[in-house]
Amino acid sequence: MRRQSGFTLIEGIVAMVLLSIAMVTLSSFLFPQAEQSARPYYQARAAAIANAFYNTILSRQFDENSGLLTDNTVRCDETAFGAAKCTDEAKFGPDSGETYRDGESASSRLNVAAANDVDDFEGCWGDRALCATRYSQQPWRGPIESLLHSDGESTDSYLNMTVDVAVGYDASMNTPSPDYPHQHKRITLQVDTGRHGTYDFSAFRSNY
Template sequence: MLSNLHTLCYQRKSMDVARGQLGFSLIELVVGMLVISIAIVMLTSMFFPQADRSVESLYRMRSAELAHSVMNEIWGKRYDQQTNPNGGVPACNTGTPLVPCSSALGPDGEGRDDYNDVDDYHGLNINSFMFNSSQTYAAVYTNFNLNVSVTYVDATTQAAKLITVAVTTPSSEVITYQSVRSNY
């Protein structure tokens, strides 16, 4: 009899163990769903927006590339139409006799490939032809916008010109690049 009781207790313990190993309790299921929901919220709020930010970085890089190429081209030109193309003295508004700088900023009637001074670039835009090319900037930089303006820093002395290159990215972010070119 004792042996039967012992066997019965052993069987009952093994059934309890087996019953406990059959599945999850309701509390375990709720905790698991809570952990998964927190993980999904973190993924959607932290990792997925990174794709949008990486596109913005690409747009900014392309914007800098466009502005840099235009700015380098402008810096390679002389200060003013009245400045000696070979350098040296006198620069406009300096020396004897006094040679005045150009009063009107913008192209002096020359074509795009013949721009020869800084202020010829005033008004250059995305639909302008690239230097020595039959392509426009719009063909290479699709959905971007470009506006170049050249103004005198001080209109009375005309000693320096402010070059502003404004590039608008496809996401409508306007990035402005500026440099000052002195009369030397």
């Protein structure tokens, strides 16, 4: 009769100990590194999205009351020349006729083609429910694709990503002129990629 060979109890215990050590090593060192390897990809993607957003936003005029797009030949705040005051920050956002209609009333979704000044874009872009969770104080303005000129691209391409646009006057670079307090607007973008990080960008639009 042939003897059957196999693991002894001691050999089995040693094998389990070695396997445990290997699993601890993998979970502590290799698995986290695999997740971290995706971060540069999302950093580059966030920068590309921010660049595309700025290309669209900065192509608009400084203010609703300033710029050739509204047939104004003088800047807002130049009241001595008949210009209107620059828009108050509390009133930043789309103006009448610049959002889509939802039934009988205007919705918060921006009609990008109708937007004519930089503060019209203020709000959260991305999935509507995700915007409500991450930026509950900001109105929803539409999907990210609206500003990326990618109408044929599936929204799955930006799954779990949002872009928050915040606009405000910044007097840090103003020339000393009390008659013109609204010389620059800072447009801040925050691209949230979920667990892969949140990335902030800033740009300026000046009143010229």
